[in-house]
Amino acid sequence: MLSSRSNDNDDDDDTARSQRRTEVLTRTHCVGSGVILDSSGYVITNSHVLEGARRVQVTLEEKLRKSQSRFVGGRASATFDAQVIGTFEEVDLALLKIDATGLPTIPVADSDKLRPGQVVFAVGSPEGLKNSVSMGVISAVGRVSDHEGGATYIQTDAAIGSGSSGGALLNSEGRLVGITTFIVTEGGGSEGLGFALPSKLVYSVFQALKNTGYGHYGDVGLRVQDVTAVLASGLQLSQEWGVLVSDVAAGSPGANAASKCRTLSLL
Secondary structure (H helix, E strand, O other): OEEEEOOOOOOOOHHHHHHHOOOOOOOOEEEEOOEEEEOOOEEEEOHHHHOOOOEEEEEOOHHHHHHHOEEEOOEEEOEEEOEEEEEEHHHOEEEEEOOOOOOOOOOEOOHHHOOOOOEEEEEEOHHHOOOEEEEEEEEEEEEEOOOOOOOEEEEEOOOOOOOOOOOEEEEOOOOEEEEEEEEOOOOOOOOOOEEEEEHHHHHHHHHHHHHHOOOOOOOOOEEEEEOOHHHHHHHOOOOOOOEEEEEEOOOOHHHHOOOOOOEEEOO
C-alpha cells in the first residue's frame, strides 16, 4: 500500500491568529496501491497517487512483514519511506524505490495476447482496505480514453475503487497484465467500468524510469480521429469506419514524410 502526504500550514502566533486572521491547518493523506517489479525495492504505481505529495511511504503486504520489517523508534515496522525515481505523467506512471532487498516480484505477462472475455483479478487497497481482490473479465482491449492522453487501456468489469490506483491486474495464472488506473462512474463507486494500463507499456516505462529517471514516447506529428457515420457523410468518405488523419504538425516526421490531411486509414 502507498501513502502520501501533502504540505501543512501552521501559525506560530496563536494570539495574532485569533486577533488578526485565521489560518486553516490542512493535512491530506492519500492511499494508493503499487506493484513490486524488481526485488531490490522498485515499486511501480500511478503518478496521480503522488500528486502534491511531500512524503511518500510504502507499506509491505502482511506476509512480508516478518522477513522485511525493520525497527523504527523501538518498534518493528514494514512501512518504508520511498524515493520517487521518476514519473511519466503522459501515461500516469511513477517509479518508487524503498530500502529493501530480496522482495518477491510479480511475473509479467504479454498484454498483447489479452482477449475480451478472459478472467482477470484486480488487487489493491480500495478505501484503504489492504490487499483486496476482485474478479472480473476483460471487457475490451485497446480502449482510448479522454481521461489520459498518450495511452490505450484494458477495460475490465472487475471492481476497482478509490485506493486501488496503481494496483495489479492479474490473469488466471497470477501474472501481471495491467496496472489499474481509473474508473468511469456516475455514483462515485465501481460500476463495472475500470481501466488499466497494459503490462507491456508498464514494463517498458518501468525500465526507462529505472535506467534514466524519465520516460520517452514517440510523436510522428499526426493528429487522428475515428471515422463515424456523420463524419463520413459530411466529408463524403467511401466508408464509415477507420482513422482519419486530421492534422499534421509542421516540421514533424509526419510532415517530412509528406503525409496529407484527410488521409483515411482502413482498420
